[in-house]
Structure formats: C-alpha cells, structure tokens
Amino acid sequence: MKTFTTGEIAKYCDVNLRTVIRWIEKGELKGFKLPGRGNNRVKEEDFINFLRRYDIPFPEELKTHASNNSILIVDDEVQVAKAIKRVLKGAGYSTLLAHDGFKAGSHLMKERPGLMTLDLSMPGLDGYDVIRFVREAPVVSQTKILVISALDKPALEKAIECGADAYLQKPFSNSELLSAVELLLDSPQQSSIAG
Amino acid sequence: MKTFTTGEIAKYCDVNLRTVIRWIEKGELKGFKLPGRGNNRVKEEDFINFLRRYDIPFPEELKTHASNNSILIVDDEVQVAKAIKRVLKGAGYSTLLAHDGFKAGSHLMKERPGLMTLDLSMPGLDGYDVIRFVREAPVVSQTKILVISALDKPALEKAIECGADAYLQKPFSNSELLSAVELLLDSPQQSSIAG
DNA sequence: TATTCAAATGTCGCAAATGTCATTTAAATT
DNA sequence: AATTTAAATGACATTTGCGACATTTGAATA
Numbered sequence: 001m002k003t004f005t006t007g008e009i010a011k012y013c014d015v016n017l018r019t020v021i022r023w024i025e026k027g028e029l030k031g032f033k034l035p036g037r038g039n040n041r042v043k044e045e046d047f048i049n050f051l052r053r054y055d056i057p058f059p060e061e062l063k064t065h066a067s068n069n070s071i072l073i074v075d076d077e078v079q080v081a082k083a084i085k086r087v088l089k090g091a092g093y094s095t096l097l098a099h100d101g102f103k104a105g106s107h108l109m110k111e112r113p114g115l116m117t118l119d120l121s122m123p124g125l126d127g128y129d130v131i132r133f134v135r136e137a138p139v140v141s142q143t144k145i146l147v148i149s150a151l152d153k154p155a156l157e158k159a160i161e162c163g164a165d166a167y168l169q170k171p172f173s174n175s176e177l178l179s180a181v182e183l184l185l186d187s188p189q190q191s192s193i194a195g
Numbered sequence: 196m197k198t199f200t201t202g203e204i205a206k207y208c209d210v211n212l213r214t215v216i217r218w219i220e221k222g223e224l225k226g227f228k229l230p231g232r233g234n235n236r237v238k239e240e241d242f243i244n245f246l247r248r249y250d251i252p253f254p255e256e257l258k259t260h261a262s263n264n265s266i267l268i269v270d271d272e273v274q275v276a277k278a279i280k281r282v283l284k285g286a287g288y289s290t291l292l293a294h295d296g297f298k299a300g301s302h303l304m305k306e307r308p309g310l311m312t313l314d315l316s317m318p319g320l321d322g323y324d325v326i327r328f329v330r331e332a333p334v335v336s337q338t339k340i341l342v343i344s345a346l347d348k349p350a351l352e353k354a355i356e357c358g359a360d361a362y363l364q365k366p367f368s369n370s371e372l373l374s375a376v377e378l379l380l381d382s383p384q385q386s387s388i389a390g
Numbered sequence: 391t392a393t394t395c396a397a398a399t400g401t402c403g404c405a406a407a408t409g410t411c412a413t414t415t416a417a418a419t420t
Numbered sequence: 421a422a423t424t425t426a427a428a429t430g431a432c433a434t435t436t437g438c439g440a441c442a443t444t445t446g447a448a449t450a
Contacts, residue, residue: 001254003209005408007435016400021437032250034210035223036407039436041209043252076319102325105300106332124271124319130297137301202426211409216428231416234427 002044009042012059023050049138069185070094072116074104074130075148076123084117084148087174088181101125108140115144115184120151120159128162135163144184148172197239201226204237207254255334258307264380265289267311269299269325270343271318279312279343282369283376296320303335310339310379315346315354323357330358339379343367 006024010017021040023029030046033039042050044062051058071093075081078099085095096111098104101122108116116134120127127147135141147159147167156167165184168176201219205212216235218224225241228234237245246253253263266288270276273294280290291306293299296317303311311329315322322342330336342354342362351362360379363371 001207001209001252005435006437017436018401018438019399022399032252034208034214034251034407035218035221035245035249036214037405037437039407100320100324101296101298102300102320103296103328105297105302106304106328107300109301109304110332110334122319124317125295125297129295133298133301137305139305200427212427213410213429214408217408229416232414232428234416 003041004044004047006040006042009047012062013056045139052138052141068112068114070096070111070113071181072096072098072104072107072111072113074098074116074122075119076100077119080119080148084177087177091178091181093181101130104130108134108143109137112140113143115146115181117146117148117181118164120147120149120155128159131159131162131164146180146184198236199239199242201235201237204242207257208251255307263307263309265291265306265308266376267291267293267299267302267306267308269293269311269317270314271295272314275314279372282372286373286376288376296325299325303329303338304332307335308338310341310376312341312343312376313359315342315344315350323354326354326357326359341375341379 004012006017006020009029010020013020020029024031024040024042029042029050031040031042034041048062050056051062071088073081073084073088073095075084076099081097081099085097088095096107096113098107101124104116107113118127118130127149131145131147134143134145144166145164147156147164148170149156149159149167150170153169156169159167166180168180199207201212201215204224205215208215215224219226219235219237224237224245226235226237229236243257245251246257266283268276268279268283268290270279271294276292276294280292283290291302291308293302296319299311302308313322313325322344326340326342329338329340340359340361342351342359343365344351344354344362345365348364351364354362361375363375
C-alpha cells in the first residue's frame with residue numbers, strides 16, 4: 001500500500017505542509033493517522049482522487065506509477081479475442097483475455113491494465129454501462145477504452161459519449177488495430193491532447 | 196496462528212521497520228518476542244485490532260485473509276438483490292451490490308469481501324465458471340461463496356462441487372439467509388475445521 | 391478603482407515522531 | 421556447516437504536528 005506523507009504532498013502540490021494538514025483535517029483530502037503523535041498518511045489512491053477532483057496537474061512521479069501498458073481484451077467470441085491478442089502480443093504488449101463480464105471486471109481491478117478493448121455487445125452485459133462504470137471507478141478511471149464492435153456509427157459514437165477513448169468498427173485490419181492501440185497508449189493520461 | 200514480523204508490518208503500513216519496533220515497545224501494537232535475540236512477532240488478530248483502532252486502511256493482502264466482513268451480493272434481479280441487502284444490512288453487515296458480471300468481478304477484486312452471494316443463473320454468465328474462477332484466483336480464493344438460486348438440488352450440489360461453500364434454494368426466509376451467512380463468516384477462513 | 395473583510399495559506403519554533411545508517415546477530419535457506 | 425536474508429539496535433538526521441500569529445487571496449461593496 002503506497003502512501004504519502006504530508007510533506008510529500010506539500011511538495012507535489014507546491015503548498016505549505018501546514019496547509020496539507022488542514023486539508024486533511026477538513027476532509028478535503030482523505031488521510032489516516034499513525035499511532036504515536038498521529039502523523040498523517042494519505043493513500044496513493046486517495047491522493048489521486050484529490051488531484052483529479054481539483055484538477056491539479058499530476059506530478060511526473062505519479063504518471064509513470066499509474067500507467068500500466070498491459071492490455072485487457074474483452075470479447076465473448078473466443079476467436080476474435082485470440083486474434084486481437086495475437087496482433088498485440090506480436091507488437092510486444094502483454095495481454096489478458098476475458099470472455100465474460102465477470103472475468104473482465106476481475107482482471108480490470110486486479111491488474112489495472114493501461115488499456116482495454118471492449119466488445120460493446122456481450123450477452124448479459126451492457127457495454128455502455130461498463131464504460132460508465134470504469135470512468136466512475138477512481139482507481140481505473142484513466143484506463144483507455146477501445147471499443148470494438150460491428151454496430152453502426154451512431155452506436156459507436158454513443159460509446160464515445162459514455163467515455164470510451166476510441167472505437168474500431170468491424171471488420172478492421174491488424175494495422176488499424178495496432179495504430180489505434182499505440183495512439184491511445186502513447187497519449188497523455190490526462191486531459192488535453194490538443195495543442 | 197498466523198503471525199507477522201516487524202518487516203511485514205512495516206511494508207503493509209508503508210513505514211520504517213524502526214517505527215514498528217517503537218510502536219511495539221510503547222505498547223501501541225501488541226506483540227511478543229522470540230527467544231534468541233528477541234525478534235518481534237505480532238499475532239494477526241492483534242495486528243488487525245491495531246489497524247482498526249487507528250483507522251489505518253487494510254492492506255490489500257489482508258482484505259480477504261483476515262476479517263473483511265463485507266458482503267458482495269450478485270444478482271441481476273434488482274429487487275431480489277435489494278431484499279438480500281436489506282436483511283444483511285439490518286444484521287450489521289456492510290454490503291455491495293452487483294447486477295451484472297462486470298460489476299461483480301470488479302467489486303470482488305477491489306473490495307475483497309469476505310463473502311459473496313451468487314445467483315447461479317445470470318444472463319451471459321455461467322455461475323459455475325464464476326465459482327471456479329474465484330477459487331483459482333489466489334487473492335480472493337478464500338472468499339466464502341453462498342449460492343442463491345431457484346434451480347433444483349442437483350444444480351445446487353454441482354455448485355458445491357465447483358467450490359461453493361453453501362447454497363440457499365429459493366424461496367428462503369430472512370432467517371435462513373442470515374444463519375447461512377453467519378455460519379460461513381464465523382467459520383475459519385482456511386482449511387480444517389475438524390480437530 | 392479603492393476598500394473592506396473573511397477565509398485560506400504561509401511562517402516560525404519547539405517537541406515528538408519517524409527515518410537513515412552501520413553494525414551485530416538471529417533466523418531461514420542451501 | 422555455510423551462506424544468505426532479515427531483524428534489532430544505537431546514534432544521529434530529518435520530518436511532522438501544532439499553536440500562535442502574519443500574510444495573501446478573492447469576492448463583495450462602497
């Protein structure tokens with residue numbers, strides 16, 4: 001469990017240590033106290049939530065820490081999933097497969113991959129729900145989501161509105177897949193790409 | 196009796212080993228000494244009490260292992276899930292709801308509840324698969340699984356064979372639900388009850 | 391624009407808590 | 421038994437919490 005001291009947070013936020021303590025006291029930043037005199041500690045997760053909530057730019061150190069380049073492939077059609085896996089592994093990515101919602105959710109939370117490819121139409125699973133859920137779950141909300149589906153444009157655009165980062169309409173070529181993935185994994189974790 | 200070394204505790208709490216020793220010396224954390232040079236050990240139970248007393252968040256590794264008494268309710272029928280939740284909350288358990296496989300998997304891995312109630316027949320999700328998957332995933336393999344279903348006995352028995360801890364056949368009473376849950380959460384997390 | 395005022399943040403000093411380092415020794419591993 | 425790993429310890433360095441007070445900020449108002 002990675003934690004931060006008030007001093008570290010003070011540096012990251014370029015603010016006085018006293019102020020950090022006050023944030024914690026007020027509950028604006030979630031923390032806990034050690035025994036002893038009650039020195040404060042903040043869980044990495046809680047600190048990240050705090051930064052996001054107040055749109056504070058990420059310290060470099062946290063960016064790399066938070067980015068994992070493994071890829072979770074979510075598709076109930078085993079053949080499709082394997083085909084995607086083959087291409088991505090060939091390009092050097094480490095991959096995880098999930099053929100149902102349960103495994104998808106487990107792997108996502110356990111491994112916290114940097115990107116997931118998501119089949120919008122899986123039995124018993126609403127792809128849009130999944131996207132929204134991921135975007136609202138602090139620890140994985142930055143996961144890149146590449147929607148892969150044979151549905152029509154409006155359906156795919158809706159996925160973007162829900163929070164997906166990009167989509168690939170079936171059928172697609174290997175190179176289209178790869179360039180979509182590379183684009184997403186190279187792009188910044190946060191906000192503005194435009195310059 | 197599971198015990199921890201000062202080093203392990205230091206890692207869990209993200210604190211220096213020296214500090215852990217001082218906590219023990221001061222009596223803030225209960226421990227005992229081995230013969231030899233007097234290396235410290237802390238009983239799991241005492242460590243958990245310590246974490247609770249000081250509101251220190253549980254390290255991931257301990258979440259399931261030791262006393263996480265929260266309950267994950269997996270059922271696609273919202274009304275059923277809510278009814279179960281009501282009963283369990285009433286008895287003092289903290290609960291989590293999941294109406295589809297994705298959320299179930301996410302919550303399981305994120306919160307590592309001590310017990311999950313599982314509807315065997317959810318759309319797009321094979322309950323037996325879920326049970327096997329949980330049993331094979333080291334970090335959550337000790338999670339108690341209470342199968343809840345309207346299927347017949349053979350189907351329920353099959354769930355037990357797959358690794359479920361118990362089942363409740365619908366319809367069931369509130370008290371049946373409660374006693375099943377209590378039985379499971381009071382029983383040892385690991386192996387042998389016999390003795 | 392200037393003024394006012396409350397809330398937020400910064401400063402300072404001290405005592406206490408925590409971290410670091412080098413060394414010694416027990417415990418685990420082979 | 422030899423080797424490797426991990427823990428305890430003392431001495432010392434650094435960081436933190438806190439109270440009291442100063443300063444800055446930002447919005448409302450004159």
